Amino acid sequence: MPNLSGIVVADWVTMGARQHPGRPCIVMGDGSSRxxxxxxxxxxxxxxxxxxxxxxxxxxxxxxxxxxxxxxxxxxxxxxxxxxxxxxxxxxxxxxxxxxxxxxxxxxxxxxxxxxxxxxxxxxxxxxxxxxxxxxxxxxxxxxxxxxxxxxxxxxxxxxxxxxxxxxxxxxxxxxxxxxxxxxxHRMYKRKSVAGAVEYRVRQGAFRYSAAPLHHVGGSGMVFQGLSRGASTLILPQFGPEDVVEWLGKGLNSVFLVPTMISRILALPGIRDARFPALESIVYGAAPMPPSLLAAAMEVFDCDFYNGFGAGTEAGMQAVLGPEEHRRALAGETHLLQSIGKPGVGVDLRLVDDDWQDVEPGETGEIASRSEHVMSGYLDQPERTAQVFHEGWFRGGDLAHFDAEGYLYFDGRKDDMILRGGENIYPIEIEDVLSSHPSVREVAVVGIPDEHWGQIVRACLVPGEGYDEDALRSYCRERLAGYKVPAEFRVHAELPRNPNGKILKRRLRQEVTS
Structure with missing residues (x-):
């Protein structure tokens, strides 16, 4: 059915120009605005x-x-x-x-x-x-x-x-x-923007900032949420904790930060004595919030906290943990901080097995959702698209379970994707580069826990003649974005495999984290 209204997300700018033409739409880091x-x-x-x-x-x-x-x-x-x-x-x-x-x-x-x-x-x-x-x-x-x-x-x-x-x-x-x-x-972006504005209680004319870059769903998504409510958006070239604190003091009402960014802000000298009366909410995602970090952040910022979870690129926001749950966690129900919340506005969510059958409460299943803010598919890849859709339901490989209250708890990925500081890293990309180097005989890349980044990249490899870690790291830096370059290299005599010859990454993770 055609879009009878013909409205696109950018029309929210046109509407704003009619309703409040002089209100800042975009505020830049130098203090100027448009x-x-x-x-x-x-x-x-x-x-x-x-x-x-x-x-x-x-x-x-x-x-x-x-x-x-x-x-x-x-x-x-x-x-x-x-x-x-x-x-x-x-x-x-x-x-x-x-x-x-x-x-x-x-x-x-x-x-x-x-x-x-x-x-x-x-x-x-x-x-x-x-x-x-x-x-x-x-x-x-x-x-x-x-x-x-x-x-x-x-x-x-x-x-x-x-x-x-x-x-x-x-x-x-x-x-x-x-x-x-x-x-x-356009349908996806309009629906998820409005749903996000409702879920995060974005008010008319708020002043907002997202530390996620605009090429990331957490950056552009927050901007369009604000546009739907006639908000003003602060745009900084890149995240800097000192810059964010300066603007918090200048009246920011709502910000999106990943927990590692919150940690960096809280490490600034004098931050514990600072006060931000205009700040109403902090939205975070991409990693769990440690109870000690939340307690410190709530004391300093004295505002509402939201944890947004979803297959953001493909399915938008799927679940939200709201301010009420964060206050319950601070009061002693700390298990709630391990939760990703409950299904968001307009989201129908199930946990299913490989045959798309619902799993029992308490059992781990793959998150399947349907909503108006799900992607149209993968570009020029109908077979890959068909693998993730079934009768209108999308599943992208995230695993979770429900507790008795209906809260969702994330149990990891079906695949081996690494989540480092909000950036998705696919091991095969790194493995392809490493295996092309003559000094690497075999390689498997895994993500391991890290207090700052959530996960970091570790390469487990069987070396060949002429192996040199520094040279291999330089080789990677020439061919990969910096955040994909392994933080650690671990040498093995051989990599564990199952009877079919497949490398057992689960065993590698157990070995490197034990």
Missing amino acids: SYAEIEERITRLGSAMTAHGVTRGARIALLATDSAEYLETMFVCAKLGAAAIPLNYRQTVPELAVLLDAGRATWLFVTRRYLDMAVALRDRVSTLETIVLIDGEADGVLGYEALVAEGSPEPWRIAVDDEEILLIAFTSGTTGNPKGVMQS
């Missing part, structure tokens, strides 16, 4: 100019940059043009990014000067990539962002975009030849 009316005019001009340069409905527009107002404006323009944005992780290497741009068939790339050399190299490697736009200045051979805005017309324009058209393509892996491109529709 109002809803200013953002509306800029994206109108930018969209007009991009259309004149040949961008049409269905185009693929990639972004390689740290967070900025221009980054958000580009995402808004893509929504209004009916183009799909492809946010890229700026910590990945040129070979990794080339795989993703090839798979996404991107034609335009918006980039900051810091990554311009990478962008030029990518244009030489990716056949579909034709146009580079430099966000922060001018350079030969590329278009200038502000020049595009200036040349565009301020006359309003509108393209009717259907709910099921794709707004974002979010890639969840890089170095493998078969990356998963999660297709996120």
Whole structure:
């Protein structure tokens, strides 16, 4: 059924420009801001100019940059043009990014000067990539962002975009030849944004910040939640604990942080004596909150806490642990901090076995959910899509169990994905790189617990001739984003295997953590 309203998420900017034109939409780290009316005019001009340069409905527009107002404006323009944005992780290497741009068939790339050399190299490697736009200045051979805005017309324009058209393509892996491109529709983003605003009790006109980068669902998702309520959003290029504390003192009402970030803030000198009267809530995710850390954070920040859980890229928010449960935990029911909460607004959630049958209460099963904020599927991979959907239910490999009160407890992943500080790391990417080095005979990569990051990467390997750990680490750094490079290397005479020859990673995890 077509989207009869024709409303896209960027129309929340248009609505804001009508209802509160002078209210800041985006606040930058230097204290400057752009109002809803200013953002509306800029994206109108930018969209007009991009259309004149040949961008049409269905185009693929990639972004390689740290967070900025221009980054958000580009995402808004893509929504209004009916183009799909492809946010890229700026910590990945040129070979990794080339795989993703090839798979996404991107034609335009918006980039900051810091990554311009990478962008030029990518244009030489990716056949579909034709146009580079430099966000922060001018350079030969590329278009200038502000020049595009200036040349565009301020006359309003509108393209009717259907709910099921794709707004974002979010890639969840890089170095493998078969990356998963999660297709996120306008329907998905609208529904999950509104559900998040309801669940996190976002009020009209709030001032909010997310420490997750805009290329991550935790970053863009929080922005669009705020837009749906006419909120103002603080944009910092990257997270810095001192910067966040400074802005908390300037009136931030709500922030998203992962527990490791909260820990870094609490380690700042004098923080225990600070007071933040405007702060209403902290949303966290990606890792459990230790009881001692929560107690310290609640004492310092004196606000509500929310734990949001979900297969965010593919299925949005699935469960939430709210302020009431956090206060119960602080009062002595500390087991609640191990919970990921209860199903969120508009989410139907089950725990199933491999045959899609419900498991008994207390037993571990795979999380299966259905809602209006589930992805449309994996780009150009119908077989892979069919593996995770069944009669409208999505399951992405997360395991959990229910307690007697109906609270969910996360029991890990069916696959071997490593979650380091909010970043998803797929071991096969690292194993492929390590196994290509002549000094590595066999390798298996596992995640092990770490108090700061949640998990870190450890490579268990059987060495060959000429093995040198420092040289191998350098080899990885040339081919992998820094957060994927193993923090530790462990040498084995042989790797444990089952009778079929499969490496027993579960045994490796037990060995390395014992």
